[in-house]
Amino acid sequence: MVQRRTVGKTVFDIINYTVLAAIGIACILPMWHVLAASFSQPAKLLAARGTILWPLGNATAEGYRLVFNNTNIATGYGNTLIYVVCYTVIGLIGTLIAGYILSRPYFMFKNIIVFIVTFTMMFNGGMVPTFIVIRDLHMYDTRWAIILPGAISVFNIIIMRTSIQGIPNSLEESAKLDGAGNMTILFRIFVPLLKATIAVIILYLAVGMWNSWFQAMLYIRTTELRPLQLVLREILIRNDTTTIMQQGGMDNRQDIDQYQRLVQYCTTIVATLPILCIYPFVQRFFVTGVMIGSLKG
Amino acid sequence: MAGKTEKVAPVQKERKWTIRAVRRDIKMNWQIYLLAIPILAYFIVFNYIPMAGLAMAFQAYDMKKGFIGPGIDWVGFKWFAEFVSGPFFWRTFRNTFLISFYSLLFSFPMPIIFALMLNEVKNTYFKKTIQTMSYLPYFISMVVICGLIKDFCEVGGMLSTLVQSLGGYGGTAVSLLEKKELFRVIYVGSDIWQGIGFGSIIYLAALSSIDQELYEAAVIDGAGRWKQTWHITLPGIAPTIIIMLIMRMGSLFSVGFEKIILLYNDLTMEVADVISSYVYRVGIQVSARYDYSTAVGLFNSVINFALLIITNAISRKVSETSLF
Numbered sequence: 188m189v190q191r192r193t194v195g196k197t198v199f200d201i202i203n204y205t206v207l208a209a210i211g212i213a214c215i216l217p218m219w220h221v222l223a224a225s226f227s228q229p230a231k232l233l234a235a236r237g238t239i240l241w242p243l244g245n246a247t248a249e250g251y252r253l254v255f256n257n258t259n260i261a262t263g264y265g266n267t268l269i270y271v272v273c274y275t276v277i278g279l280i281g282t283l284i285a286g287y288i289l290s291r292p293y294f295m296f297k298n299i300i301v302f303i304v305t306f307t308m309m310f311n312g313g314m315v316p317t318f319i320v321i322r323d324l325h326m327y328d329t330r331w332a333i334i335l336p337g338a339i340s341v342f343n344i345i346i347m348r349t350s351i352q353g354i355p356n357s358l359e360e361s362a363k364l365d366g367a368g369n370m371t372i373l374f375r376i377f378v379p380l381l382k383a384t385i386a387v388i389i390l391y392l393a394v395g396m397w398n399s400w401f402q403a404m405l406y407i408r409t410t411e412l413r414p415l416q417l418v419l420r421e422i423l424i425r426n427d428t429t430t431i432m433q434q435g436g437m438d439n440r441q442d443i444d445q446y447q448r449l450v451q452y453c454t455t456i457v458a459t460l461p462i463l464c465i466y467p468f469v470q471r472f473f474v475t476g477v478m479i480g481s482l483k484g
Numbered sequence: 485m486a487g488k489t490e491k492v493a494p495v496q497k498e499r500k501w502t503i504r505a506v507r508r509d510i511k512m513n514w515q516i517y518l519l520a521i522p523i524l525a526y527f528i529v530f531n532y533i534p535m536a537g538l539a540m541a542f543q544a545y546d547m548k549k550g551f552i553g554p555g556i557d558w559v560g561f562k563w564f565a566e567f568v569s570g571p572f573f574w575r576t577f578r579n580t581f582l583i584s585f586y587s588l589l590f591s592f593p594m595p596i597i598f599a600l601m602l603n604e605v606k607n608t609y610f611k612k613t614i615q616t617m618s619y620l621p622y623f624i625s626m627v628v629i630c631g632l633i634k635d636f637c638e639v640g641g642m643l644s645t646l647v648q649s650l651g652g653y654g655g656t657a658v659s660l661l662e663k664k665e666l667f668r669v670i671y672v673g674s675d676i677w678q679g680i681g682f683g684s685i686i687y688l689a690a691l692s693s694i695d696q697e698l699y700e701a702a703v704i705d706g707a708g709r710w711k712q713t714w715h716i717t718l719p720g721i722a723p724t725i726i727i728m729l730i731m732r733m734g735s736l737f738s739v740g741f742e743k744i745i746l747l748y749n750d751l752t753m754e755v756a757d758v759i760s761s762y763v764y765r766v767g768i769q770v771s772a773r774y775d776y777s778t779a780v781g782l783f784n785s786v787i788n789f790a791l792l793i794i795t796n797a798i799s800r801k802v803s804e805t806s807l808f
Contacts (some may be wrong), residue, residue: 196709203601204610210598211617213680217632218620220642230522243539266727285523295509304527309734309769312534315767315774319551320534338524369515386708398625401742405768417701423631424746430577451635457629466623467616477685 218463225250225452229445232452239249250453251447253435260431260454263415267397270414273334275392281339282388283381286347287373292356308341318405333373333396333414343388346479350384387476390469397462415458422454489763503649541779563779572762580784586735591676592732595683596725598716603691604709618681630746633674637661659772667752671743685720686728694720730799734792736785759784 220239224232228244235243254260287303288294312320317336326332354377363370378385400416407413421427428450431444503730511655541564544557567573598618606613621629632678636642637660648657660666713754741760748756759780767777 192800199604203604207598207601207605207610207614207703210680210742211614213619214620214677217636218624221632236640237649238642264510276583281523281526284519287521288516288523291513291516294513294520295506296520300520300524303532307527307531309792310535310785311531312537313785314763315778315781316534316537316551317539318768319537319774320529323550324529340627341525369513369519392625398623398627400625400627413576416625419625419627419631420746423627424634448635451711454629455631459624462623462625463620466619469617469634470616473619473682474685474689 189320202385218459221455222454225449225456227449229449232449233445250446250449251457253431253437254451256435257431258434259410259413259418259421260415262411263413263418266413267415269330269435270333271393271396272394273330274338277391278340278343279385279388282343282347283373283378283385285339286375287349287369289312289344290348290351301433303341304344314405321406327406328333328408328412330412333402336402338392342480343391346382346476347381347388349479350381356379370415383472383475384479386469387472390472391476394462408434419454419458423451424465426451486647504706524762532581538782540775541782543775545775545778559775563776564783566776567780575754576605576757576759576762578602579755580725580737580760583668583739583758586672587675588736590672591679591730594676594680596687598680598712599684599687599691599721602688603717604772605752615681615684621683622676622682626742627746629674630743631680633670633747634661637670648687661749662751664752664755667748670747671756674743686724690721690724691717697704726799730792730795733795734789735793737787768793 203480212218223241224239224243226242226246226248227235227239228247229249231243232239254377285304289297289304291297311317321327321332321336326335358376359372362376367375371384398412398416400420403414403417404420407417422431426447428443428447431450431454432438432446435442488630531587542558542560543551544559545551546557549555602611602614605614611696613658624632637644638641639657639659644657647653647660648655652658657740660670667759694716698720700717704711739758739760741758741764744758748761763777763781763784766773766780
């Protein structure tokens with residue numbers, strides 16, 4: 188299809204490309220600023236105004252030394268890893284099973300269970316009753332309170348179910364003739380065909396858990412059980428960098444004041460870097476997820 | 485999201501719900517039933533028992549007695565009356581509505597506009613790069629986002645300095661998060677920033693499914709770029725927009741409180757406190773008034789549920805597109 192190039196079209200293209208480039212830059216600029224600032228000299232950083240595009244003064248990793256020596260951040264990282272792995276495994280298995288049974292056309296209670304499950308998307312008990320139930324189950328201040336609630340989500344089940352429905356019924360029928368049970372059919376025959384969807388679900392669960400903090404704020408009291416995001420909240424939102432300074436051997440007031448901002452920037456990078464490094468490579472799975480999810484609301 | 489009626493396989497016979505039929509089904513598909521038990525149990529424990537816990541909204545809750553069983557002190561609508569006539573009602577109700585409304589007005593259309601602009605780009609490499617850049621904020625955690633907002637809004641921060649250099653507040657350096665009039669702007673602005681890229685995915689998908697022959701025919705008929713957008717592109721993605729709008733309308737009274745409780749302070753409380761952040765404060769953070777806060781939460785959920793049903797019904801009448 189050949190279109191005539193007109194002046195109007197050229198002007199439109201110039202404006203369009205410029206605005207899009209501006210949006211793109213605006214999206215990454217804040218993190219770039221944090222990255223540049225995290226290698227800056229603390230004294231210059233304190234006096235700096237506005238956006239920082241390049242480390243101020245000689246690049247230094249002093250802030251990172253303080254952050255890496257901090258036990259709270261290390262513990263938080265470890266806990267977050269535990270939570271991410273457990274939550275993802277439980278969530279994935281649950282989602283697979285739910286997606287499987289709710290896509291079996293011959294299962295009599297299919298529609299009833301679909302209703303029971305999807306209704307929770309529209310109406311639920313809310314924060315306080317859920318809190319009471321978790322507490323009454325003696326899950327308060329244990330890892331279970333983070334790992335279990337929310338692991339099997341309606342949205343993921345819908346995605347999984349839609350994908351499984353795309354597999355021809357004949358596959359299951361012929362497997363049954365060969366004497367395969369439901370577990371064999373699901374895990375040996377269906378799972379290899381669902382690789383893309385499984386990748387989507389794993390990423391939704393893992394990134395969601397990596398970034399979640401409110402659940403932990405509600406249910407976790409013990410310092411040793413805190414995930415990374417709760418530690419971050421203390422450092423970034425409440426400006427509490429005392430333990431970092433103490434463990435890094437900073438005891439004079441002036442140094443502490445000077446290093447506070449630097450340490451906050453370094454913490455931000457340390458906590459966000461894993462996600463920033465993988466997201467360009469996994470974003471296509473998220474796109475796939477949105478597409479499958481959008482086929483059926 | 486073309487949530488029309490589900491396709492029913494034509495061969496499927498109408499099954500009778502007799503005990504015998506159920507028994508036969510259990511016998512034939514016992515493995516499926518076995519697998520269904522943990523799933524059902526999960527949703528009952530984590531969703532339906534908390535739903536039963538809503539009964540607390542009508543009781544003087546006593547931890548020792550629990551929310552079901554004998555000896556419960558029922559108080560009817562006492563807590564609802566207390567909330568509605570109390571000093572926090574108007575404040576939280578207004579803030580919840582305004583913050584949602586501004587989000588709907590400003591951050592809902594942004595991904596659509598962004599998708600339409602990207603759709604006009606012919607250079608695939610440029611398009612892919614911009615898309616990847618725009619997804620970045622979506623992957624950052626809420627705590628870090630709010631940490632960034634705090635840092636940028638402080639005196640000397642990125643945004644504060646920008647406002648100052650544009651002559652805001654008489655050119656003096658101010659901490660933006662302490663300004664009442666700016667809280668909602670910051671809230672909605674950061675929402676747009678975080679969601680513009682990721683939110684556009686669904687519209688780009690809808691755009692790519694528009695039949696290209698329609699455009700070719702339009703060009704032959706002499707339609708220019710704007711006419712093509714108006715008569716082909718927009719109608720093509722209208723169902724998607726409507727579905728997304730219904731979902732947004734349904735949550736018009738549920739503001740994500742995570743960002744609110746991370747960002748508000750004594751100076752902005754008046755404009756920032758929403759129903760859900762109030763529930764959190766009264767129910768868990770400050771005082772453990774479980775019964776009262778459950779009532780306030782239920783009040784909010786009922787409004788949401790009603791809104792979802794109403795918008796869905798309207799949409800079904802007007803455009804034949806609906807969620808359920």
